[in-house]
Amino acid sequence: MESPDLTTPSPARPKVLFVITEDWFFVSHFLPMAEAAREAGFEPVVVTRVRNHAAAIAAVGARIVPLDAERREVGIVAVASALARMTTILRREKPAIVHCIALRSILVGGAAARLAGIHRRIYAVTGLGYLGARRDGTGRAIRFAIGLAIRRLLSGRRTRFLLENTGDAGFLGLPADTPRIVLVGGAGIDPAVYAAAPLPPAPPLKVAVVARMLWSKGIDTIVEAVRLARRRGVDVTLSLYGTPDPSNPRAFPAETLAAWSAEPFIQWHGRTEDVAAVWAAHHIACLPSRGGEGLPRTLLEAAACGRPLLTSDVPGCRDFVRDGQDGFVLPAGDPRAFAAALARFAAEPDLAARMGASARIRVENGYTIADLKRAVAGLYRDLSRTK
Secondary structure (H helix, E strand, O other), X not given: OOOOOOOXXXXXXXXXXXXXXXXXXXXXXXXXXXXXXXXXXXXXXXXXXXXXXXXXXXXXXXXXXXXXXXXXXXXXXXXXXXXXXXXXXXXXXXXXXXXXXOHHHHHHHHHHHHHOOOXXXXXXXXXXXXXXXXXXXXXXXXXXXXXXXXXXXXXOOOEEEEEOOOHHHHHHOOOOOXXXXXXXXXXXXXXXXXXXXXXXXXXXXXXXXXXXXXXXXXXXXXXXXXXXXXXXXXXXXXXXXXXXXXXXXXXXXXXXXXXXHOOOOEEEEEOXXXXXXXXXXXXXXXXXXXXXXXXXXXXHHHHHOOOOEEEEOOOOHHHHOOXXXXXXXXXXXXXXXXXXXXXXXXXXXXXXXXXXHHHHHHHHOOOEHHHHHHHHHHHHHHHHHOO
């Protein structure tokens, strides 16, 4: 049987058109949404910058429309050019629903949808990134302005907001219980792929972070926490998995990561393609975020593998991790608090296994790919019927 043609539109099905900055981001987090759209009777179309992941997107039955734009280009000319190209695409494609993922895509895609006369829009706020981690007056002012623009200028009665945590409703200036908000459990996890694994032998207590190497992720917090714990006699090691993001203004440079890795109890490994193997080799999963998260996939993956979670008291992280049950939720940017938690894990050998088992059950009840697809497919069907 011949493979379907994914380069031309299907006249038989209404379209859900996804707007997202990067093809890798869509593949790492949102492929189940394209599958949900297709299974609900829509043609999924993905407008994105295409680099190395077009085949993975096409494999789930989605058609790709390239849009070349760099996330760091925020000047008026660059934004106007992206808006004009996006508006042209939407007028040509005539989707039933425009589904914009993350803030830049919401601003550009939402404005283009308004210009193109497309009223059924979904804005997926997947966290605020570096902007959400800033606590200065400028950061607060920018967040307020963006939230106001999305709520007042880019939204209508047929706009829906897909959120991963309740805190982002406040950013939008909307009550969390409004019918216009649909809350989902992050990107969804397949528990069969991220299977629970027995803990490795100890000591040492092995801690890992799987995340981009950014200031907003708090990588420096856990580095200092491990140093403090070791000075107090705790036999603990730290593994860092991930790369700097050149588009992020506060990425840790490779030189800093190499300097940390020169310490005998810290190792930076770079990007990993086998996250399940990382958690099989470690006792504790850590994400000491300073904020700006949606619902971090790294926490879901580690929890599915049966690992306790050491994270910060910020939206997204605290929405998933139940303090004292699935792990510990600690003040952001406080290495002493993280060091104390590491000391407790080292002193109580059964604690990691007990919390890890609880975290696994947490994932299985509301945070799977099946849960995500069911919620998103229902949203598409309901929105398509809204007058």
